[in-house]
Amino acid sequence: MTDLLLPLGQVAAIGGAVALGPLIWWRQRSRASTPAGRLRALTVLTLFLTFDLIVFGAFTRLTDSGLGCPDWPGCYSAASPVGARHHIEAAQAAMPTGPVTHGKAWIEMVHRYLASAVGLLILLLAVLSWKLARSARAHHEPAPSPWLPTLTLVWVCVQGAFGALTVTMKLFPAIVTLHLLFGLGLLMLLAWQREAYVPRPLSVSAAPAALRTAVAVVLVLALVQVALGGWVSTNYAVLACDEFPTCHGGQWWPHLDFAQGFQLWRELGQRADGSWLGFEALAAIHMAHRIGAGVVFVAILALAWTLRRHAADWSNWLLAAAGWQLASGLSNVVLDWPIAAALAHTGGATVLMALLTTLLVRLRSADH
Template sequence: MNSQDLYDLTPALRVALTGLVIAMGPLAWVWMRNAGSPARRLRALTLLTLFLTFDLVLFGAFTRLTDSGLGCPDWPGCYGNASPSGAHAQISEAQASMPTGPVTHGKAWVEMVHRYLATAVGVLILTLAAATWWQRKRGAVVSPWWPTLTLAWVCLQGAFGALTVTMKLFPAIVTLHLLGGLVLLSLLSAQAVAHAHAARGSGAVRIPRASRAWLAAGFALLWLQVALGGWVSTNYAVLACSEFPACQGSWWPTMDWQDGFGLWRELGKTTGGEQLTFAALTGIHYAHRLASYVVFAVLGTLAWHLHHRLRRQSRWLAGLLLWQFATGLSNVVLGWPIVAAVSHTAGAAALVAVLTWTWFESRADAAASPVAARDRRELSA
């Protein structure tokens, strides 16, 4: 790695300024399009930040899938420079010694663009928090603690981004970084729902307690499935099974659960430092596949439950389930093409956003439950 320090803060200010310049475009657009209405500005900024965070999650997946995570082996810059252009000599030397290695000019640019975009999203979230606190005395529709929590979380997410590089793609850290990005997406989705309630002058929709219970179960299972999917991706276990619904010609292939789910270990190694076996990779893949059957059934049932009270959310949920099935199957039978892989991540991120939307758009209504409705009919009789 050319004896480059893992942390070199020399280019930190220039990287931050690059993120600020990128963020100025969206900020100017929001302020100009919503002049004279602070509430509309906050709502537009929240929605735009949500959209760009979704894009950032996808670009993070692209960075990982193109093996660009170590394109610049130090943080926050690239060989102590604010861009790969300033590190041309070092990158060329590393690429000459390992032409297909982790450091190439193309991978360095992918990694640095990801960092620039992440910094820009951080600037937008900082602006959102400051603007919400500024509007507090004027009756801000969203509690300023929501964007403050989001700001704290994006700082934590940045720390995990640094650890992803300095710990050389440690699977547990990379998976937590992915989950952190989706938590950020969920926090922004919750704020977007609050702004929507204020804009239309109405609150959450009452749904039966049973539907609310299915929603809670589905949301919890989705996070588990996302974690399993991240574990598959960060351990490069997608191709351990190249057929569906069987795997390696068997309904229950040879698997090593213990080594596969040893959490604190280097990439490709067991917790004991030995090479990770194919059976361990198979166990990682198959666990995600088995869990997907349960998640699909629960979320499919949830979509049916929501059909009458929250029709838009029900349709989004059903459509995304089909999308996930199609992209997941494509990853297996087509040999993990990058378009299908990024699309699968997009579907998972969209499901997190939709279920967050559904959660904050609804609340349990005891009077709407089948038992309560039957009791009312009996009393009226």
């Protein structure tokens, strides 16, 4: 137990040090604000750092640094790669092109430090939310419910558990994909929470009652598409189709093995029976994501067209996000998956989810 608790405390302490700078900045900037205004500013700060964490998590995966420190929460039970340098050197000497190098270890640990910092900020948000609610009740004043920040705190703890499983289960594709989805869910909760402190109903002109339903449908479709994108990335299936609009060798529809490609509970690169995953399975994963992208793109265009008559600024934001995702997604294929394009694609998906969540919350506020 000591082998777990000691590095966990050390990593959390480093995360606290990372969070200290943003907290000082937040405190200085929001000194003259109301308690609700300070909470909203802290939520915006945490939202921004969560976006950074998701993108840096993608960078960790794209640089094959997920097992740079093959244990958890520390690096060979040390708080940083400095204390684990002998273990890292031995692993690198045994396998020079393997997953453990000094550079990859630092990338993985920086990701954990940033995750710890975000977790501590969310803990502070929950504590301050309950304090604000208690003060508001004492003075018979309205205040946002503290249960949403509490749910966010529980969510980030579950997300941390999936982060640990990502390492201990050796990049098990289903776990890595769930880790990504829980990260996006965390961002969506923070976007929702941000709106709760200063409600700003969407300015609409005779918006149809079905508009909120349409946004919810697009949000669900986008989530499914993100899950497919995560499955492509965690299975390294991006270049299974290295052409566009065709897939491989000029084929529009090559032989695809969806059954093996979407067998969820299996090791990385393997089938459930332990044999190697074939090209047909990887191509099926890629093509499913490509088809999903077309569906979501059309859905966003339809939603943007509807919004143009009621909230043109939101229509433009959604069109910009959809265009960004189209360009960055195509760049991954035609430019052989450069890290910059892959990070742009992940960042674009994250922004799109935050936009759709905020839009849905504001439409809900308008209805009430």
